[in-house]
Amino acid sequence: MAIVLGPNRYGKAETRVVRVVREGGTHHIKDINVSSALSGDMEAVHLTGDNANVLPTDTQKNTAYAFAKKYGVDEIEDFALLLARHFVDSQPAIHHARVEIEEYFWDRIPVAEGPDLGLRDEQHSFVRSGREVRTCVVHYDQDGGTSVVSGLKDLVVLNSTGSEFHGYIEDEYTTLKPTSDRILATEVSAQWRHRGDDSSSGRSGTGSFGRSYTEARQALLDAFADTHSLSLQQTLYEMGRRVLNARKEICEVRMAMPNKHHFLVDLEPFGMDNDNEVFFAADRPYGLIEGSVLTDDAPDAGYAWN
Template sequence: MAIVLGPNRYGKAETRVVRVTRDGATHRLKDVNVSVSLSGAMEDVHLTGDNAAVLPTDSQKNTVFAFAKRHGIGAIEDFGLLLARHFVESRPAVGHARVEIHEYGWNRIAGGHSFVRDGGEVRTALVHSGGGAETVVSGLTDLVVLNSTGSEFHGFARDEYTTLEPTDDRVLATAVTARWRHRGTDAAWDASYRAARDALLAAFAGTHSLSLQQTLYQMGRRVLAEQDGICEVRLSMPNKHHFLVDLEPFGMKNDNEVYFAADRPYGLIEGTVLDDGAPAAPSAWN
């Protein structure tokens, strides 16, 4: 039996950076979490313990901070590309750099320097650079949405363990995780993100749903239909179940008004919607 070293990478995970840009009395805030992972000609560190090709993860962390100072942080896709290209171009042993960034939003309260943390979704970006190829995957997590009507679920398969009753009027709620792959690396990232987010919300609100699967597809389809620069959308959507409470013991009728919001267990619906003519890039998502 031959024992060999398989694919490997290493890096600094979750470097949290808050960058304050001061324009006189008015400040702007960027709050991001950056994870870097490098791979390439680094077999010796595993096989013999030779660290000559290894850029310390502490140096990667310091690079993130230094670039935040030197270049500022605009769109997280641009910042990710900047970092990924730097590691590939500056280190001969690095053949591929992966940079993942999560951005946490803040809203201005009053004046020029007071903010409140945005309780909404988290914006994400995943950048790969190396081997003459680059990919950018943008996205979001924890986009919590709910339709209080306009959702049905019936006609499903049944077996001896099925107790769920069909319904033609239910609450449909989910926390969307969506990621979308760009065709290139020169998009207007902020505008593209807003447009993709708006498309997801519009499709969720505008689809009379017969299943969460149907809604998922319509959400991904709308992003692709409205943005030529995006070629693939991947969605993960837990079904946040809302069950009608039995109020009959109290002499009251529950006419789709009072629900118990269950947090677990939950159905988990996942799917991909893509331009069938777009080139495949499986590594872009990992």
């Protein structure tokens, strides 16, 4: 029996980069979390400890900082592509780079009216936004093959009506009661894959990655709000379908949506009715619905989702 080295990669995880752009007294910030992973001709380092082909993870971290200064940080997909191409194209032993970025949003604190402004007339004060986290994963190969997967996570949404659940399998262990009016709440994690020709160009086909993200996010929200749901699975499919119709450069959407259960509280012991007014929000256990929606001409995913 022979023992051989299998697939492997290494990198620097979660390099936090905050880039401040100053336009006079008005500042803009970009807050991102960068993780890079490299693979290629790495047999020697694993088998004999020869580090000749290893670009240190500390160097990967420093590159993220240096590129943030040198090139700035606009759309996270473009910054990830910049890093991935640099790692592969500058190092012959590195054949593949994976760069994942999360972006955290900040809102500007509004300037108040009145005489006690202090420095508040200068736009440099922010509060961390309660919005979702924007994400992307970029892969780049030595032969130029590129994939871009954009997305978001922690997008919490709720419909207070317009959701039903009934007609499901009932066996001797079933206690859940059918309902024709329930709260539907979830925390959306969604990723969408750009077509290969759009990814390699560094753009999102019919516009910038920023516009693509904004419209895909809005499509998710619109579909969630517009769909009279008979199941969370039905809602998931409609959300994915709406994104694909809205943005033609996107060929596949994958989602994970926990069912954030809201149970009607029994108020009869207190002599009160409860006509879908008071609920208990349970955090666990929860149903977890996952699925993908794609176009019938979607190219092979390759390593895009890895």
